[in-house]
Amino acid sequence: MTNAADIRALFNGPQVHRDVYTSAELYRLEMRHLFTDAWIFVGHDSQTPKKGDYFTTQIGDQPVIQVRHSDGEIHVLHNRCPHKGTKIAIDRDGNTGKFFRCPYHAWSFKTDGCLLAIPLKKGYDGTGLGESENGKGMKAVGAVHVHRGFVFARLAEEGIGFEEYFGDSLSSLDNMVDRSPAGRLEVAGPPLRYMHQCNWKMLVENQTDTCHPMVAHESSAGTAVKIWEEMGNPEPRPVAMQIIAPFMSPYEFFEDMGIRTWPNGHGHTGVNHSIHSDYEAIPGYFEAMVEAYGEERAKAILDENRHNTVYFPNVMVKGPIQQLRNFIPLGPSRTLVESYIYRLVDAPDELLARTAMYNRMINAPTSIVGHDDLEMYERAQEGLLSDGMEWVDVRRLRTGPEDFSEQDVENGTTERQMRNQFDAWVKFMTASMEDA
Amino acid sequence: MSVSREQLIDFIYDEARMLDEGRYDEWLALWLDDGHYWMPLDYKQTDPHLVTSLLYEDMFMLRLRVERLNGARTFSQKPKSRCHHVIQRPFVDEMDGDRFVTNTSMHYVETRLDEQFLLALTATHELRLVDGALRIASKRVDLLNSDAAFGNIQLLP
Numbered sequence: 089m090t091n092a093a094d095i096r097a098l099f100n101g102p103q104v105h106r107d108v109y110t111s112a113e114l115y116r117l118e119m120r121h122l123f124t125d126a127w128i129f130v131g132h133d134s135q136t137p138k139k140g141d142y143f144t145t146q147i148g149d150q151p152v153i154q155v156r157h158s159d160g161e162i163h164v165l166h167n168r169c170p171h172k173g174t175k176i177a178i179d180r181d182g183n184t185g186k187f188f189r190c191p192y193h194a195w196s197f198k199t200d201g202c203l204l205a206i207p208l209k210k211g212y213d214g215t216g217l218g219e220s221e222n223g224k225g226m227k228a229v230g231a232v233h234v235h236r237g238f239v240f241a242r243l244a245e246e247g248i249g250f251e252e253y254f255g256d257s258l259s260s261l262d263n264m265v266d267r268s269p270a271g272r273l274e275v276a277g278p279p280l281r282y283m284h285q286c287n288w289k290m291l292v293e294n295q296t297d298t299c300h301p302m303v304a305h306e307s308s309a310g311t312a313v314k315i316w317e318e319m320g321n322p323e324p325r326p327v328a329m330q331i332i333a334p335f336m337s338p339y340e341f342f343e344d345m346g347i348r349t350w351p352n353g354h355g356h357t358g359v360n361h362s363i364h365s366d367y368e369a370i371p372g373y374f375e376a377m378v379e380a381y382g383e384e385r386a387k388a389i390l391d392e393n394r395h396n397t398v399y400f401p402n403v404m405v406k407g408p409i410q411q412l413r414n415f416i417p418l419g420p421s422r423t424l425v426e427s428y429i430y431r432l433v434d435a436p437d438e439l440l441a442r443t444a445m446y447n448r449m450i451n452a453p454t455s456i457v458g459h460d461d462l463e464m465y466e467r468a469q470e471g472l473l474s475d476g477m478e479w480v481d482v483r484r485l486r487t488g489p490e491d492f493s494e495q496d497v498e499n500g501t502t503e504r505q506m507r508n509q510f511d512a513w514v515k516f517m518t519a520s521m522e523d524a
Numbered sequence: 525m526s527v528s529r530e531q532l533i534d535f536i537y538d539e540a541r542m543l544d545e546g547r548y549d550e551w552l553a554l555w556l557d558d559g560h561y562w563m564p565l566d567y568k569q570t571d572p573h574l575v576t577s578l579l580y581e582d583m584f585m586l587r588l589r590v591e592r593l594n595g596a597r598t599f600s601q602k603p604k605s606r607c608h609h610v611i612q613r614p615f616v617d618e619m620d621g622d623r624f625v626t627n628t629s630m631h632y633v634e635t636r637l638d639e640q641f642l643l644a645l646t647a648t649h650e651l652r653l654v655d656g657a658l659r660i661a662s663k664r665v666d667l668l669n670s671d672a673a674f675g676n677i678q679l680l681p
């Protein structure tokens with residue numbers, strides 16, 4: 089299966105074929121097409137603040153290095169020595185000084201990847217190395233764009249531009265950054281790293297699945313509410329209760345919150361309100377925001393309480409609590425979730441403390457809410473091996489053919505955003521594919 | 525009343541056994557009301573508040589955690605996990621009036637269905653003598669590989 093018509097046949101509008109979650113061949117095609125032609129999140133520029141700082145990660149299945157070059161710019165390089173393929177850096181982060189040096193035969197490279205030196209270089213005189221791709225140095229990815237500190241890259245040399253790819257969806261990232269009185273975020277510590285034995289798309293779909301919290305999380309959020317009631321509902325509620333209780337909100341709450349979809353697979357829950365709307369005000373924060381932006385603008389920034397924003401294909405951002413989750417595909421049934429938190433520069437520390445608490449309560453391998461979710465993904469991954477049925481249903485609140493090329497806002501329990509993702513999935517899987 | 529080194533060591537063994545046998549009501553009763561269970565994310569992490577941890581739980585969260593394990597709709601515990609601690613003889617690092625600190629190396633095994641995993645860890649207990657009984661003021665669990673990617677860790681090391 090390598091032609092565009094076969095790929096298109098996997099998504100018919102109301103349903104998607106189970107092979108998209110289970111097939112090793114489709115996974116390989118995702119890496120070579122979708123994760124090559126789309127814009128993929130790499131990291132935050134505060135992870136590499138000084139010249140020579142680097143951080144290693146993956147774009148799809150491709151090992152890459154984000155590095156701050158000597159001119160202050162962020163570069164993203166393939167993490168592979170042009171000599172014999174050795175990974176140049178294997179620690180998660182560090183500082184390499186003015187150049188990278190391969191530990192195998194000491195070829196060295198400037199921090200923009202250009203070849204700097206080769207020991208005993210005369211051995212290559214007359215060999216043609218200088219004219220080959222390998223003689224140029226470490227290869228850079230196709231394109232890099234830094235949007236307000238967030239580093240994205242496209243592996244392919246040619247393809248859709250950053251602005252066209254993300255369009256108005258950048259408003260969620262902007263709102264997250266605007267919540268800093270200084271208009272700047274800084275990464276706060278290493279991410280949580282949570283291994284999931286399921287396909288990466290299940291995680292992305294779940295970010296806008298508003299019909300599961302009151303069911304799958306009854307065990308955690310429901311028990312929290314029950315214990316709190318037994319204690320006589322004491323006020324004020326601690327931050328932990330403010331975080332976990334809204335997961336038990338009734339269906340109407342999620343219906344009314346609304347879902348917005350943007351072209352190219354992006355979308356978010358919480359158009360009107362969200363589970364983050366009712367957190368207690370933190371003393372001094374609003375004042376700092378008014379000081380920085382003026383009252384009207386500060387209110388507008390803080391009134392936006394978007395819940396989960398999906399940046400297709402594989403990250404989710406929570407603006408109101410400064411969090412980003414990166415769903416890194418490791419195989420058709422294996423996904424590493426890295427959950428980052430950010431500090432709002434010039435905001436009180438209590439905001440960051442709440443964000444850190446949210447992260448460990450909801451996104452950790454030790455999180456009871458995480459346990460609820462992972463149980464469902466892994467059961468689905470196993471259930472999809474059943475040949476009893478071939479199709480997965482995503483038609484909730486779909487009454488006819490849909491156009492995903494325009495922004496749209498709908499009832500918060502629609503599965504339209506999942507369909508939007510599959511529409512974009514087909515688009516970027518087939519963009520550079522033969523048509524049979 | 526004074527507490528001997530041996531009583532402190534026995535306390536640590538007893539606590540591990542309660543967790544292995546799922547005697548959570550007894551286990552919760554060991555804690556002081558303002559106690560915290562901390563499992564850092566970063567090796568040698570010093571701050572539980574402004575960076576992420578794996579766990580930093582007060583008594584409300586610990587009570588929620590253990591009550592959830594037996595919930596009728598706790599699907600990740602259907603079937604249930606089991607755990608097993610193998611502990612090295614605890615070091616008693618501080619004995620200071622009614623305050624004590626112990627340091628204990630452990631291997632922790634957790635299993636569910638066909639999966640089983642092993643964690644190597646060091647637990648640091650701060651204990652207090654209150655009304656003649658030893659209680660836990662704080663417990664810090666440093667996983668040897670705290671920065672590794674884990675699947676579910678559902679019970680408590």
Ligand code: FES
Binds near residue numbers: 170192194
């Ligand atoms: S493999 Fe890198 S210098 Fe030889």
Ligand SMILES: [Fe+2]
Binds near residue numbers: 294301305
């Ligand atoms: Fe969930």
